[in-house]
Amino acid sequence: MGALTLARAALLCATLGLFLAPWHGLQDGLSELSAWPGGTAAPLVALLLDGSRWWLWPVALLLALAAPALLRGRAQASLAWIGAGLVLVVFAAGYAIGLNGLNWGWLAPLLGAPPAQPSLGWGALLVLAGGTGMFAAGQAARGRFGADAFVAFLVCGCGFLLLLFVFLPLVNMLSAALYEDGRLAPAAFGARLVAPEAWSLACLSTHQGCGVVWNTLLLATLTAVISTFLGLAFALLAVRGGTRGPISAGAFRAMTILPLITPPFVVSLALIVLFGRTGIVTGFMWDWFDIPRSRWIYGLPGVLLAQVLAQAPIAFLLLDGALRAISPSLEEAASTMGARRMRVFRTVTWPLLKPALAAAFLLAFVESLADFGNPLVLGGDFDVLSTRIFFAIAGARHDPGRAAALALLLLALTFGAFALQALWLGKRRYTTVTGKGDSGLPAPMPKGLKFTCAAVAWPWMIFTAAVYGIILIGGFVHDIGRGDLSFTWRHLGTGFEVDWFDGAPAFIGSAWDSLFTTIQVAAISAPLTAGLGILLAWLIARQNFPGRRGLEFMTMLSFAIPGTVVGVSYIMAFNVPPVELTGTALILVICFVFRNLPVGVRGGIAALAQIDKSLDEASATMGGGAFQTLRRVVLPLLRPAIIAALAYSFVTAMTAVSAVIFLVSARHNLATVYIVGRVEAGEMALAIAYSTVLIVIMLVMVLGIEKLVGRARLGRGSAPTPIRAGA
Amino acid sequence: MSTPRRLLATGFAVTLTALLPAAASAQGTNPGNLTVYCSVQEEWCRPMVQAFERATGVRVAMTRKSSGETMTQIRAEAANPRGDVWWGGTGDPHMQAAEENLTAEYRSPRMSELHDWATRQAEQSRFRTIGIYAGALGYSYNTTELTRRRIAAPTCWADLAKPEFRGEIQVADPNTSGTAYTMLATLLQVMGEEPAFDFLKAMHRNVNQYTRSGAAPARAAATGETLVGITFLHDAVTQKIAGAPVEIVAPCEGTGYEIGSMSIIRGARNMENAQRFYDWALSAEAQAIAGTANSFQLPSNRNAPIPPQAPRFENIRLIDYDFARWGSAAERTRVITRWEREVRAGAR
Structure with a gap:
């Protein structure tokens, strides 16, 4: 696509924003539109003409500057300056003049005492989009981004969004670590970073607990190692286990997806019901084997168990995709040359799995760092950074500076993990899917390995089944916590009562509102997340442009930060003009999109690492632009990664707690926040019943997405199976 | 170009539709x-x-x-x-x-x-x-666990420091819970600062977990996860009415609210x-x-x-709780810091 087309579209967009759409946000909804083109719904041009926003004249002037050349059909490099100018002017004016008049006092000689300026609205959004488009077109006209305007626009647009919704809120929030009682205090900052609460090693020599950093590291490492290991065992069984035997692949998949679609608190609750001091298993052990009742579940073991239950399936999803994407031709070559199965696996399959293994490890590690629900319920005296940060913000002793310093430490841990991953993978290539014809059949697993996998996977399956059995039963009996197992619909009724008024259903149960909002928000954010994530992955993995590393860094940033910090930083950054989003459903959607983005990006990059670049090059040679290559070559090959990203983002949007606990509002409450409230109030049964409903919905959605998008199949498929079965 | 634009437009429209009901309901x-x-x-x-x-x-x-x-x-x-x-x-x-x-x-x-x-x-x-x-502060204990262990029913704050309750008491962490801070302030007012900290140090050996939420100990006592849970009494009443085998104690030395x-x-x-x-x-x-x-x-x-x-407050020895003094930020920080240094950091 040419720079000219893009620049013209951008000009049109910005002009619409200038002349038609209301410049400021509509506080009372669309009813205000009746006042157009005056009142609160006035477009910028009206505001400029009546002089109430005279400082925004540069916007109109810049557009006028860009128009003549574009209309004559020439896209010039100077467009970049005009685009950047538009974005800068709109934001600078928005920040300089807020709800209370002038915010930047040093501008007083220039601006005087301007009237209050509410938040930016649709008009401003269009102008900003236009400005970004012009900036990109200008860059493409200069020959940057391979002179491809499509790539330029994607990079600039994504970069702009990431800056606004990931970087700025975070910097805003973290800068709190530098302040003490509203004054800049570098000494306090240093003291916070090396505080003994974070780094103490007292647990080695005394009965005291260790610093939270050590606790967090230990927990995350254990979780990541065990989850990756389990995920690998499952993936090997699912992909290479052969079609015979007791494994019914469908049930197997459904089963491993179960933990993924569970609200975080519920697994913890089920674990308490099973292994708590008065738990079912504990009671059994006491009655039969005289093993004394203890509280071992509260602390590291319990949190670890709950996290592995949640993370192993994600590792499975990633490794499953990677294993399917490994083209069997190399394995076939190895066995043709006489290598035995074990040797093929050790020297060919395993090394090819390295990127996926690293990705699975990294994901589990980072997820464990950020996990908040499980340590909250099961942590006992075992404190980790995420809970410490939450209580530094929301606890009885409010200290945002301490919270920000702890968040910085958490961030450092995460990036340390990324650095290690990069070190381990090195600069090798992991490409197996090439354009060179057919790939053959995957080799079956070595016997010993298969046995080991089964020995690991099946007990874990039984354990998972027990946990989920508890969750299923728990919602339908009087009180599972105290062992009262008589059947009841009561809990489900409280939450989901439906009455009929005049033939129309009235949803009077207390959980309906939050359920509807949750589904709405998840359904909107999942495709946005998957789309943006895959696009970014493609940009990062396949395009070469300045700032690529920076873009990659920013996509991973939001993942590294615990949800609590994200939530508070969002509410601090987006509660006041120019960008005012709190109290809307939009802030929930944005929060989910940018929080779940890294999963789409990582999955996309891992999958792209295995697709040979020669396919792209073939498309380019035949005259396909970047957009065509993306749509007709890359996207079809990326189907498994897209499914994973869609499913994952839908599911996390329905199960996330910590990030949104500060963002929900009276009108837009979410299911998980409602459940947390029930758990707090001790209504475990209602919490579990609601979770059962959520699980059913998510299961239906995930399976539906999979059906709709379809499973990618690379290679020759299953036709010649009978031959191998006889061998 | 057309397809991503269309995608963008669709996303835009979907978002707008999602916001509409909210906008409409505001009218x-x-x-x-x-x-x-x-x-x-x-x-x-x-x-x-x-x-x-x-x-x-x-x-x-x-x-x-x-x-x-x-x-x-x-x-x-x-x-x-x-x-x-x-x-x-x-x-x-x-x-x-x-x-x-x-x-x-x-x-x-x-x-x-x-x-x-x-x-x-x-x-x-x-x-x-x-x-x-x-609501008055106090504690509740699980009667089933108490009889199983053959411990005499506690009635006072002082009972909670007895060795037979080792590892059986749950209370919230004053860093995170207002309930727990109320307990600290109450004990300091009932016993005086030094004896109160001596008591807290002795009780620390009996505490199995400092929970984050103030109502959690009442729940734990109700299910038998702990024998004694220190909470506001009304939280314990809620558990008792739900059928839990708990008994509710308003401590004999007097208590805060x-x-x-x-x-x-x-x-x-x-x-x-x-x-x-x-x-x-x-x-x-x-x-x-x-x-x-x-x-x-x-x-x-x-x-x-x-x-x-x-x-009922008539049946409880309520102290004259000084909300102005103990509610101030400075006093709160001082008490919690001292508790953290002298009690929480101690061996169990």
């Missing part, structure tokens, strides 16, 4: 709207809001969050408040909000109908918050309705809702009926 504002931040159990928040809607026709949007979370939210929203009334939750954060000028001054005409402790709360905060209920409070947020968008809610929530009929919603605190209106199950 039709005859008696107006009200946003309530509620910090008691959902079970109590809901009927309160519904009753107010029925009584006045005002459309209420309600969010339920713990008092710590609500405080954080109000602080973060200070420049552009979203909420109108903060109803319920322990008194300390309300006092703190008043101290930080986050809440607005209002003198309700119903002030004369209230108990002294409720109006004293208002006077101390220069009429920025007011008491709506009170919390005053659940209500404040109007400074800069509320619906100030008139906020004041209407404020007045209504102080009335006897509004406070009578508590008992029907499984909440057994003492109402602050003298004419409101006291739920028969509520732990």
Whole structure:
């Protein structure tokens, strides 16, 4: 696509924003539109003409500057300056003049005492989009981004969004670590970073607990190692286990997806019901084997168990995709040359799995760092950074500076993990899917390995089944916590009562509102997340442009930060003009999109690492632009990664707690926040019943997405199976 | 170019559609709207809001969050408040909000109908918050576990330091829970500072876990996860009425109490309705809702009926809790820091 087309579209967009759409946000909804083109719904041009926003004249002037050349059909490099100018002017004016008049006092000689300026609205959004488009077109006209305007626009647009919704809120929030009682205090900052609460090693020599950093590291490492290991065992069984035997692949998949679609608190609750001091298993052990009742579940073991239950399936999803994407031709070559199965696996399959293994490890590690629900319920005296940060913000002793310093430490841990991953993978290539014809059949697993996998996977399956059995039963009996197992619909009724008024259903149960909002928000954010994530992955993995590393860094940033910090930083950054989003459903959607983005990006990059670049090059040679290559070559090959990203983002949007606990509002409450409230109030049964409903919905959605998008199949498929079965 | 644009447009349209119902519901504002931040159990928040809607026709949007979370939210929203009334939750954060000028001054005409402790709360905060209920501190124990272990039933604070309760007591962490801080302040007032810390050090050996939420120990005692849980008594009553085998103890040395409070947020968008809610929530009929919603605190209106199950203040030795001194930020930091250094850091 040419720079000219893009620049013209951008000009049109910005002009619409200038002349038609209301410049400021509509506080009372669309009813205000009746006042157009005056009142609160006035477009910028009206505001400029009546002089109430005279400082925004540069916007109109810049557009006028860009128009003549574009209309004559020439896209010039100077467009970049005009685009950047538009974005800068709109934001600078928005920040300089807020709800209370002038915010930047040093501008007083220039601006005087301007009237209050509410938040930016649709008009401003269009102008900003236009400005970004012009900036990109200008860059493409200069020959940057391979002179491809499509790539330029994607990079600039994504970069702009990431800056606004990931970087700025975070910097805003973290800068709190530098302040003490509203004054800049570098000494306090240093003291916070090396505080003994974070780094103490007292647990080695005394009965005291260790610093939270050590606790967090230990927990995350254990979780990541065990989850990756389990995920690998499952993936090997699912992909290479052969079609015979007791494994019914469908049930197997459904089963491993179960933990993924569970609200975080519920697994913890089920674990308490099973292994708590008065738990079912504990009671059994006491009655039969005289093993004394203890509280071992509260602390590291319990949190670890709950996290592995949640993370192993994600590792499975990633490794499953990677294993399917490994083209069997190399394995076939190895066995043709006489290598035995074990040797093929050790020297060919395993090394090819390295990127996926690293990705699975990294994901589990980072997820464990950020996990908040499980340590909250099961942590006992075992404190980790995420809970410490939450209580530094929301606890009885409010200290945002301490919270920000702890968040910085958490961030450092995460990036340390990324650095290690990069070190381990090195600069090798992991490409197996090439354009060179057919790939053959995957080799079956070595016997010993298969046995080991089964020995690991099946007990874990039984354990998972027990946990989920508890969750299923728990919602339908009087009180599972105290062992009262008589059947009841009561809990489900409280939450989901439906009455009929005049033939129309009235949803009077207390959980309906939050359920509807949750589904709405998840359904909107999942495709946005998957789309943006895959696009970014493609940009990062396949395009070469300045700032690529920076873009990659920013996509991973939001993942590294615990949800609590994200939530508070969002509410601090987006509660006041120019960008005012709190109290809307939009802030929930944005929060989910940018929080779940890294999963789409990582999955996309891992999958792209295995697709040979020669396919792209073939498309380019035949005259396909970047957009065509993306749509007709890359996207079809990326189907498994897209499914994973869609499913994952839908599911996390329905199960996330910590990030949104500060963002929900009276009108837009979410299911998980409602459940947390029930758990707090001790209504475990209602919490579990609601979770059962959520699980059913998510299961239906995930399976539906999979059906709709379809499973990618690379290679020759299953036709010649009978031959191998006889061998 | 066309397809991504179309995609963008579709996403845009979908987002817009999602926002429409919210926008539409904001209309039709005859008696107006009200946003309530509620910090008691959902079970109590809901009927309160519904009753107010029925009584006045005002459309209420309600969010339920713990008092710590609500405080954080109000602080973060200070420049552009979203909420109108903060109803319920322990008194300390309300006092703190008043101290930080986050809440607005209002003198309700119903002030004369209230108990002294409720109006004293208002006077101390220069009429920025007011008491709506009170609940005494104490503990509950699991009777099944007690008989199984053949331990004599505890009746005083001092009993909790006895060696037979080793690893059997649960209490919240004062860093995160207002309940636990109330316990610290209570013990310091009952015993005097030095003996209180000696007692806390002795009790520390018996504590199996410092929970983060103040109501958690009551739940743990109800299920038998711990033998004794230190909480506000009304939380324990809720568990007992649900059928848990617990016995409730108001300690013999005397005990402290919390005053659940209500404040109007400074800069509320619906100030008139906020004041209407404020007045209504102080009335006897509004406070009578508590008992029907499984909440057994003492109402602050003298004419409101006291739920028969509520732990009555007449039967409890209440100390003269000095909210002004122990609620101040400086004193709180000092006490908690000392507790952390001398008690929490000790060996078990």
